[in-house]
Amino acid sequence: MPKSILLINGPNLNLLGTREPHIYGHTTLSDVENNSRDVAASRNANLESFQSNHEGAIVDRIQAARGKVDGIIINPGAYTHTSVAIRDALLGVAIPFIELHVSNVHAREAFRHHSYFSDKAAGIIVGLGVYGYKVAVEHICLNFKELDKVEAKATL
Numbered sequence: 810m811p812k813s814i815l816l817i818n819g820p821n822l823n824l825l826g827t828r829e830p831h832i833y834g835h836t837t838l839s840d841v842e843n844n845s846r847d848v849a850a851s852r853n854a855n856l857e858s859f860q861s862n863h864e865g866a867i868v869d870r871i872q873a874a875r876g877k878v879d880g881i882i883i884n885p886g887a888y889t890h891t892s893v894a895i896r897d898a899l900l901g902v903a904i905p906f907i908e909l910h911v912s913n914v915h916a917r918e919a920f921r922h923h924s925y926f927s928d929k930a931a932g933i934i935v936g937l938g939v940y941g942y943k944v945a946v947e948h949i950c951l952n953f954k955e956l957d958k959v960e961a962k963a964t965l
């Protein structure tokens with residue numbers, strides 16, 4: 810069965826491409842999502858993407874993925890530095906995840922140096938720009954185990 814990957818982007822990442830381009834670059838979120846889907850497809854995997862500016866919506870999406878997804882790629886945006894709720898959701902569904910940041914958060918303000926996710930992530934990608942999404946997808950395709958899905962054909 811093809812692997813299933815869920816790509817989650819948190820608050821303000823809908824503005825990728827226009828938001829502080831000197832930090833985040835010129836590539837839009839839809840380019841990132843389409844490229845990620847293409848990279849997954851080239852490795853015979855399915856990828857669905859989700860973006861929200863709302864913490865509870867991200868928690869709901871993670872819960873809905875329980876038993877249906879082999880790996881999550883998450884850029885929690887500013888929630889990286891604040892959200893126990895999203896951390897608990899990821900641990901609650903027990904889906905391995907990669908934490909991703911477009912910018913090098915460690916070279917920025919001190920409040921960006923702490924993450925509520927890093928100690929539980931299978932891997933962390935920081936500061937590679939949007940190329941990091943491709944790396945994350947390929948890593949999951951090549952290295953994550955496939956789950957025994959709850960329902961073979963369940964939608965993500």
Ligand SMILES: O=C1C[C@@](O)(C(=O)O)C[C@@H](O)[C@@H]1O
Nearest residue numbers: 821884886887910911912921
């Ligand atoms: O919104 C973001 C984006 C970010 O996660 C990144 O991709 O570099 C880094 C966060 O500190 C910031 O709040």
